[in-house]
Amino acid sequence: MDPEETFGRGKLNERIDPERLVDRIALDEAEVSWRKTFIGFDEEDERRLSDLEPVLRENQERIADDFYEAILEYERTQSVIGRSPKGVGSLKQTQRAYLVSLATGSYDLDYFHNRARIGKLHEMIDMPLHFYVGQYGVYYDLLLERLNDRVQNRVVDAVEEWANERDDTGGGLGGLASALGLGGSDDPTLEESFETTVRDAIDDGMMDVLSLLRIINLDMQVAADTYVDSYAQRLERSIERRKRLAREVEHDVRRPIEELHEASEVVAGRAETISGHTASQASAVDAVAGDLSEVSAAVEEIAAAAGEVHADSERTERLAAEGVGAADEAIADLEELEAVTDRAATAADTLEAKTDEIDAVLDRLEGVAERTAILAKNAKIEASRSDSEDAGPMRVIAEEVDSFASQTRSDLEAIEDAVLAVREEAAETASATEQTVERVDDGTEHVHETIASLEEIHESAQATASSMEDVAVATDQQARNVERAATTVDDVAQTADQVAAAAESVAAASEEQTASLQDVVETVSRLTDEENGATETSQ
Structure with a gap:
């Protein structure tokens, strides 16, 4: 079965009511639209993420392996991972599916509802919020390493394309040396067209990185909402218990306090x-x-x-x-x-x-x-x-x-x-x-x-x-x-x-x-x- 089809479909899902969850965190069309606008996520980001699918799909195995190797290095994280009903192999499979879904998602309300369900699953195994957010730091290292290679390759391709264009106009290697300021000219600066080509290639690569960070940020926001919702429910239950306890205390201590008051006198x-x-x-x-x-x-x-x-x-x-x-x-x-x-x-x-x-x-x-x-x-x-x-x-x-x-x-x-x-x-x-x-x-x-x-x-x-x-x-x-x-x-x-x-x-x-x-x-x-x-x- 394709990992993407099993992504987020573990046994813990039976304990989740997605409709009530999204109602409690008020995650509707208007909220999703506002969040996208707030961080600047638009159709251009969706296109760029779609372009990153081959890179993510090709590196999903290695990234998943490196990710769990990094987080299982510590006893505290081992105890958290140990509470999951899935084994490490199944978790790696889920991680690979998540990585690919970053580039293949619809990014609509259903997408973010699914992200809320995933965040709730992490909270249900008592993964602390700082651990959930912190693991993205490990994720960034693994992703940016691959994206850095992609950006460098894109720059090299752009330079080669620029050089090929110069060859067509008779520039050849002499034109490349001249563009780099090495042709013996009194002005050792880069040729403007060459500099523009390099800058455009780097800027395009960084925009890909920014699109990936934006969708991950939206995912983190929704996951954080599920944690806050859980904390709010716990707080409500605690408040209710406190109210009930207050009523019981008021009932239980009234007579003893009166007796104690009399005894004190x-x-x-x-x-x-x-x-x-x-x-x-x-x-x-x-x-x-x-x-x-x-x-x-x-x-x-x-x-x-x-x-x-x-x-x-x-x-x-x-x-x-x-x-x-x-x-x-x-x-x-x-x-x-x-x-x-x-x-x-x-x-x-x-x-x-x-x-x-x-x-x-x-x-x-x-x-x-x-x-x-x-x-x-x-x-x-x-x-x-x-x-x-x-x-x-x-x-x-x-x-x-x-x-x-x-x-x-x-x-x-x-x-x-x-x-x-x-x-x-x-x-x-x-x-x-x-x-x-x-x-x-x-x-x-x-x-x-x-x-x-x-x-x-x-x-x-x-x-x-x-x-x-x-x-x-x-x-x-x-x-x-x-x-x-x-x-x-x-x-x-x-x-x-x-x-x-x-x-x-x-x-x-x-x-x-x-x-x-x-x-x-x-x-x-x-x-x-x-x-x-x-x-x-x-x-």
Whole structure:
């Protein structure tokens, strides 16, 4: 089958309604005529395109092969070509048919309706418009290469024809050289007839190129219309979906927005309440911070006093220890004194025993004295009885004995008095010694009690010193804790201020949100109303 008969007759055509397509893009006789006039396409272009048919037909195979080789070089274009229901071989066949149709078309309304259908086929396989237009750049390279050869050949033919005419007039090669300004003439310019011949040949070739570009441009315009129509349909469907979505959104969000509006008002009220509570809390925290500062100062004073008490406790402990030592020394002295008093008591007992012995001796001496006195009396009596000379010595002896007895009695009385005094002194000494012993015993007992008390005081002082050290350490720790607590309270106060500010911001934001929600409700309602109005107007 001739490729031209299958051009644009693929399976996708079943999905196209050509009549509706051309109606939507408003492609009628008047529109086609205006477009031709706008770009200068006329019967002369049709004639020139008809003259190009042999060139296009002869090069259709090579151009189609080179075209697909060029566009299949890129992955992006491969993916687009891959979406076509036709294989590359069928696509090349279609390309060959299109190339020839550029020169064999009727260029009437049916022609451009067919071009609209072809453009729609490209759009249906999701070929981007820039790709569809861009592939003509590849097409131009391939076409202009062949047309360039044709123009050059036309120029050469024109020159040969001009030269043949010169030969007929006797010009020959000399005339050609002269026409090219190479005949030795003083004026080296081209001969006017030769230049005109060359220019006319080039101009004729460029007009062929221009005719081909014009018909391709008209084809591109119609294809672009189909893309725009497709985009417009998509936009209409999108608008319709948006309208439907707007109606659904308006229906779906009306109640939630109203509830959210009510909730926002509640939140705003609560935020204001929170703001008030937070402000009160911030004030209370500031007051607590002040109290803690005072407590911190008091704790520092307590710590200083605890340090002083700790020093006093250590001094008390030292004095108690010294008191225990002194008490130990007093105990030793009392023990020595007790030993002395024991010896004194023993001596008193011995003295009393000796005085008893002296009393016994005195009793014996008194008996002797009495007998001596009796003896003296008897001697005196005897001396008085005898008047003899022998009585004188007896009298003397009697007197001496009497004197001795008297003296002895007197001495015994003195001794008795002395012994009595010694006895009394010994009794007093014994009594004093007993009292001293009792006092020493009492003193020793008191000293022992004092030592026990001092030991208790020492132990208590040690415990107190240890406790005061613990108190001092604890007080220092408490001071640090209070200081940290004061710092924490300051931070809390700052945080409370920030929370209060944030609560105020929340309240303000909630009020703004409430207002915004109201705006949203109004906007959604207005959008729905406007769309309903536009729908009614279009109907």
